[in-house]
Amino acid sequence: xxxxxxxxxxxxxxxxxxxxxxxxxxxxxxxxxxxxxxxxxxxxxxxxxxxxxxxxxxxxxxxxxxxxxxxxxxxxxxxxxxxxxxxxxxxxxxxxxxxxxxxxxxxxxxxxxxxxxxxxxxxxxxxxxxxxxxxxxxxxxxxxxxxxxxxxxxxxxxxxxxxxxxxxxxxxxxxxxxxxxxxxxxxxxxxxxxxxxxxxxxxxxxxxxxxxxxxxxxxxxxxxxxxxxxxxxxxxxxxxxxxxxxxxxxxxxxxxxxxxxxxxxxxxxxxxxxxxxxxxxxxxxxxxxxxxxxxxxxxxxxxxxxxxxxxxxxxxxxxxxxxxxxxxxxxxxxxxxxxxxxxxxxxxxxxxxxxxxxxxxxxxxxxxxxxxxxxxxxxxxxxxxxxxxxxxxxxxxxxxxxxxxxxxxxxxxxxxxxxxxxxxxxxxxxxxxxxxxxxxxxxxxxxxxxxxxxxxxxxxxxxxxxxxxxxxxxxxxxxxxxxxxxxxxxxxxxxxxxxxxxxxxxxxxxxxxxxxxxxxxxxxxxxxxxxxxxxxxxxxxxxxxxxxxxxxxxxxxxxxxxxxxxxxxxxx
Numbered sequence: 001x002x003x004x005x006x007x008x009x010x011x012x013x014x015x016x017x018x019x020x021x022x023x024x025x026x027x028x029x030x031x032x033x034x035x036x037x038x039x040x041x042x043x044x045x046x047x048x049x050x051x052x053x054x055x056x057x058x059x060x061x062x063x064x065x066x067x068x069x070x071x072x073x074x075x076x077x078x079x080x081x082x083x084x085x086x087x088x089x090x091x092x093x094x095x096x097x098x099x100x101x102x103x104x105x106x107x108x109x110x111x112x113x114x115x116x117x118x119x120x121x122x123x124x125x126x127x128x129x130x131x132x133x134x135x136x137x138x139x140x141x142x143x144x145x146x147x148x149x150x151x152x153x154x155x156x157x158x159x160x161x162x163x164x165x166x167x168x169x170x171x172x173x174x175x176x177x178x179x180x181x182x183x184x185x186x187x188x189x190x191x192x193x194x195x196x197x198x199x200x201x202x203x204x205x206x207x208x209x210x211x212x213x214x215x216x217x218x219x220x221x222x223x224x225x226x227x228x229x230x231x232x233x234x235x236x237x238x239x240x241x242x243x244x245x246x247x248x249x250x251x252x253x254x255x256x257x258x259x260x261x262x263x264x265x266x267x268x269x270x271x272x273x274x275x276x277x278x279x280x281x282x283x284x285x286x287x288x289x290x291x292x293x294x295x296x297x298x299x300x301x302x303x304x305x306x307x308x309x310x311x312x313x314x315x316x317x318x319x320x321x322x323x324x325x326x327x328x329x330x331x332x333x334x335x336x337x338x339x340x341x342x343x344x345x346x347x348x349x350x351x352x353x354x355x356x357x358x359x360x361x362x363x364x365x366x367x368x369x370x371x372x373x374x375x376x377x378x379x380x381x382x383x384x385x386x387x388x389x390x391x392x393x394x395x396x397x398x399x400x401x402x403x404x405x406x407x408x409x410x411x412x413x414x415x416x417x418x419x420x421x422x423x424x425x426x427x428x429x430x431x432x433x434x435x436x437x438x439x440x441x442x443x444x445x446x447x448x449x450x451x452x453x454x455x456x457x458x459x460x461x462x463x464x465x466x467x468x469x470x471x472x473x474x475x476x477x478x479x480x481x482x483x484x485x486x487x488x489x490x491x492x493x494x495x496x497x498x499x500x501x502x503x504x505x506x507x508x509x510x511x512x513x514x515x516x517x518x519x520x521x522x523x524x525x526x527x528x529x530x531x532x533x534x535x536x537x538x539x540x541x542x543x544x545x546x547x548x549x550x551x552x553x554x555x556x557x558x559x560x561x562x563x564x565x566x567x568x569x570x571x572x
Contacts (some may be wrong), residue, residue, distance in 0.1 A: 007306075027413070028452045031067050032151040034173065037099045038068040041307070044077075046149055047107060047164055051081070053368055057194050069098050074106060087420050104174050107164075119166055122174055126160045126225055127180035128205065137165075138504070139170055140201065142183045146170040158207065159228045180231070183223045185295070185302045187269045188233075188327045189214050190276050195364040196230065198223065199269065199279045219296045220269070221304045239295040239305070240554035244285050245368070246401075246460035253460065254294060258344055258367055262301040286310035287454045287462055288412060314396065315418045317453055317472055319409040327406030331358040332385060333371060333398060337378035342370045344481060356389040358400045358407065369400040382409070392421075392476050399460060410461045411473075415451075419443050420477040422470050426504075429480040436484035444468055444485075445492040445502035495528040507566040510535045510557050511543065535559035 029038045041062040048058055059074050062069075072094040078084040087109045090102045111120055124143035136149035146163070146492040155161065155173070160181040163174035186200040196209040196216065207230050209216070216233045224232035246253040250267070253259045268280045285292055285304060287311050293507070321328045332355060336504040338349040344367040350356070361369050371380060379393025396413035414420075419440055425427075427439045447470065450463045463469035492499045510531055515526035533539055535557050543549045553568070561567055 010080050012327075024172070028070055034154050034156070036101070036175065037101045038097050039100055041067060041069055041073065042149065043068050043075075043172050047120075048077070048110075049171060050111075050166055052117055053080070059438055066095075069103055070095055071098055074098055074103065078106075078110075081110065081114065081430070083110065086113065096134065100173070100175055107172075118321055120171070121165050121262065122162055123165055124160060124162050124177040124179050124181065126183065128183070128200070129157060129158055129203065130155065140203070142200075156228065158225055158230075160225065178226075180224055180226045183225070185236075185263065185267050185297075186223055187220050187267070187277060187279065187303070188216065188218050188235075190218065196233075198476055199277065200267075202279050220305075222297075236295050236297045236302055239293045240296060241291060241293050243291060244287055245288060245399075246457055247282065248458040252294075253368065255288075260294075260296075260301055261299070263297075266301060268304045268306065270308070272307065280306070283453065286312070286451065287457055287460070288314050288316050289451075312415055312448075312451065314412050314461070315415050315447060316461045317411045317413065317418065318456050318459050318464040319391075319394075319411055320464050320466055324466065326408055326464075327403065328409065329406050330385070331400050331407045331409055332383040332387070333358060333380055333400075334383050334387065334389065335371060335373055335378060336382045336393065338374045339371050339378065339380075340374065342372070343367055353517075355383060357385075362402045366402050370397050372397040392473050394473065395421075401460060405430050408459050410459065411465075415447070416485055416489060418447065418472065420471040420482045422447070422473075423484055424475040424482040425471040425473065425478055426506075429475075429478045436480055437488050438505075440481075440484045441487045441491050441493060442502040444488070444490075445499055446470060446504075448492055448499050449501045493528075496525070500524075501526075502527055505527055506558075507561050507564050508534050509553065509567070510559055510562075511541075534561070 008232045008426055030285040031040050031042075045055065045058040045062055049055065049120065057080075061080055062073060066073075071092055073090055074089055074410060075084065075094075078087055078089070087106055089106065090098065092098075095509060123143070125139075125143050125146075127139060127141055129140040130152050131138040131145075132152045133147065137147075137152045137154075139146045139148055139150075139155070146165065146169060160177040160179060162174035162177045163170045164174060183198075183200055186196045186198040188196060188206070188342045190197040191209065194209055197204065197206050198221075199205075209230055216235070222234040222236070223230055224234065235394040240254065240257060242257060243255040244252065245255055246259075247262075247266075249264070250261060251259040252262045266282055268282050268284055270278045270280050270284070282304065284306065290306070291308060293307065294301045295303040295305065318326060320326065332356050335350060335352060337352050339349050339352075341356075343361050344365070350371060356371070358369055366541075373380065377395075379395060380398045381389040381393050382391035383389050394411045394413065394416050396411060399410045399412065401410070403410050410545060422443045423436060425440050426443065427436060429436070429440075448461070450469055456462065456464065465472035465474075493502055494500060511531060513529070513531050514528045515523055520526060530539065536559055543552060556562075556568075559567075
C-alpha cells in the first residue's frame with residue numbers, strides 16, 4: 001500500500017514536471033510579436049521559400065506542429081532537405097523551442113548547402129514604419145520598402161533589424177542588429193518640446209529627441225539611430241545655387257559648376273514661401289528654367305531645395321544625328337555673328353564665320369561645351385568638316401557633351417522662339433492663319449508637358465527634334481509661323497485645370513478615338529479625347545472588330561483629309 005502511494009506521488013510529480021517543462025517552452029510566446037526566444041513557423045516557411053519545394057510541402061511539415069519552431073520540427077526540415085546528417089541541432093528536448101539565434105545558425109548552414117545562387121541575402125535595416133497590406137505588411141526602412149508576411153505590430157519602429165531578403169521581399173528576421181543605422185538626407189521641419197519632425201522617403205515622421213540635441217535647427221541632416229533611439233543629428237550646411245542642366249544616375253550638372261557626383265537618390269524638398277515644407281522628386285525641378293539650391297556633403301550633391309517656382313524661359317532640344325540617333329562621331333559648328341564659347345570655367349571669344357571642330361576642346365577632359373551668339377538674332381549652324389552648313393540656323397545657345405558613344409548636341413532656345421520653328425516644320429506656312437494658330441496652341445501645350453517631364457534629362461534636354469516629340473527647325477520660320485505664335489502667345493489647352501498632352505497627327509484614317517487605344521491606366525485624365533468620324537456623311541462603326549476594320553479601310557471614303565496621299569496607302 002505504501003509502495004503504491006509512493007508510485008502515485010512519483011507519477012504526479014512527473015506529470016507536474018512535464019507540465020512545467022511544456023509550459024516553459026511557450027512562456028511569453030505570441031505569434032504576432034517578435035521574440036528572440038521563438039521563431040514562428042510561418043516565418044520559417046517563408047525563409048525556406050528559396051528552395052525547390054512549394055509552400056504546400058512546408059505546410060505539411062510545419063503547420064501541423066506548434067505555432068513556433070521546435071527542435072523536432074527543425075529535425076524534420078533537415079530530413080526533408082536531405083541535410084540531417086550534415087547539420088547538427090542544439091542539445092535540447094525534442095519539443096523545446098529553438099530560439100532565433102539557434103535557428104539562424106541552422107538556417108545559415110542550409111543556405112550554404114542549398115542556395116547556390118545566393119538568392120537570400122542579409123541586410124541591416126532601420127525600421128521606420130510599417131504599412132498594412134493585403135498579404136501582411138510593408139516594412140518601410142532607411143534603405144527602401146520591403147513587403148513581408150508579418151503582422152503590422154510584429155516589429156518595432158526605430159529598431160535596427162538584420163533582415164533576410166529574397167526577390168525584394170523580407171522573408172525573415174535574423175535578429176536585432178547592434179550596429180548604428182543612418183537615415184540620410186532627411187529634412188528637419190521642426191524641433192519642439194523634445195520632438196523632432198522630419199521628412200524622408202515621401203513621408204513625415206516624429207521622434208523623441210535627446211536633450212543633448214536641443215540646438216538642432218531646420219534643414220537637411222543625417223540622423224543616426226541605435227538601440228531604438230535617435231543618437232546623433234548631423235546637419236549639412238553647405239549650399240550652392242544654380243539651374244539644373246542635366247542629371248543621370250551618377251552625376252548632376254549645375255550651371256556655373258559643371259558636373260558633380262551625387263548620392264544616387266537625390267531627395268527634393270519644396271520650401272515655397274507661405275506653404276508647408278513637402279518632399280517632392282527631381283522631376284519637379286524644371287531643367288534649365290529654375291534657380292534651386294543644392295545641399296553639398298563630402299563633395300556630393302545630397303539634396304535639392306526648391307524655394308521659388310519655375311520661370312519658363314527656355315526649352316532644351318536634343319538635335320538628333322542624320323541616322324536618327326542621339327550620338328554623333330564629330331560636331332562642327334559655325335555662327336553668323338560673334339559669340340562667346342564656354343568650356344567648363346574657360347570662356348573664349350569667337351569670331352563670326354569661324355568653323356569650330358568641337359572635338360579639339362575635349363582633348364584633356366569631359367565638360368560641357370557651349371556657344372552663345374552675342375546678339376539675340378544671331379544663329380548657330382551645324383556644318384560638315386569642310387565648313388558647309390548642313391542645318392538651318394539655331395537661335396539661343398548650342399551645347400555639346402561627350403559620352404562613350406559619341407557627342408550630343410543640345411539647342412537651348414527661348415520657348416516661344418522654339419515654337420516658331422515647330423509650326424512650319426509640322427504644318428505648311430501656306431495654310432490658313434487660323435489653322436497655323438491652332439497648330440501653335442497644340443505645339444505649345446504639348447511642349448509644355450514635355451518640358452515638365454524632361455525625359456532626356458540625362459542628355460541635358462527636354463525633347464528631341466524628331467517626330468518622337470515635335471519636328472523642329474526642319475523648315476525655317478517665316479512671317480506666317482511667327483505671327484501664329486505671337487498671336488497665341490502663352491495660350492495652352494487645359495482639361496480639369498491641367499495642360500493637356502496635345503497629340504496631333506498629319507493624316508487620319510477617317511476617325512479619331514479615345515485614350516483607350518493607348519491602354520492608359522488613368523483614363524479619366526484624357527476625357528478630352530473623343531471618338532469622332534471625320535468622313536462625310538458621318539457614320540458610327542465599331543472598328544474594334546478586325547474584319548469590320550479591314551472592310552472599312554479597303555473601301556474609298558470621303559472626308560476632311562481623304563484627298564491626302566497618306567489617307568490610304570499600302571506597302572510591300
